[in-house]
Amino acid sequence: MIPGGGQPNMQQLLQQAQKMQQDLAAAQEELARTPVEGSAGGGLVKATVTGSGELQGLVIDPKAVDPEDTETLADLVVAAVRDANHAAQELQQQKLGPLAQGLGGMPGLPF
Numbered sequence: 001m002i003p004g005g006g007q008p009n010m011q012q013l014l015q016q017a018q019k020m021q022q023d024l025a026a027a028q029e030e031l032a033r034t035p036v037e038g039s040a041g042g043g044l045v046k047a048t049v050t051g052s053g054e055l056q057g058l059v060i061d062p063k064a065v066d067p068e069d070t071e072t073l074a075d076l077v078v079a080a081v082r083d084a085n086h087a088a089q090e091l092q093q094q095k096l097g098p099l100a101q102g103l104g105g106m107p108g109l110p111f
Contacts, residue, residue, distance in 0.1 A: 027095045028052065036091055038084025040076045047080040051091045055081060 031051030039046045044064035048057040058080070064073055 024096065031088075031092060031095055034091065036084055036087045038080050038082065038087055040079035040083060045073075045076040045080040047077070047084040049081070049084040049088050051088050051095070053085055053088045055084075 032054070034051035035048050035056060036051055037046055037048050041064055044061045046059040047055065048059075049055050058077065060073070060077070064076055066072065
């Protein structure tokens with residue numbers, strides 16, 4: 001409802017919803033292109049993911065490779081990927097948070 005008792009302009013609401021949807025799609029596309037890095041073991045293992053969380057690369061320093069202790073290397077890989085995904089989630093919050101808040105008051109949207 002509009003202050004003063006008038007009805008909301010449905011055309012205007014639809015235009016606003018379409019604009020927000022376009023902004024959201026553009027932000028998601030940007031996230032999918034943005035590389036984010038995480039690391040573990042003081043930089044012995046580095047993982048690169050996109051802002052949307054897709055693993056793109058993994059760099060392992062030869063010092064981290066011990067054939068007698070593959071468990072530690074596996075732990076470092078998992079930790080580096082988690083660190084990168086955490087950074088990607090923070091980037092998602094920065095890019096999508098304001099858009100999701102703007103869409104939050106609209107019925108039928110999952111925000």
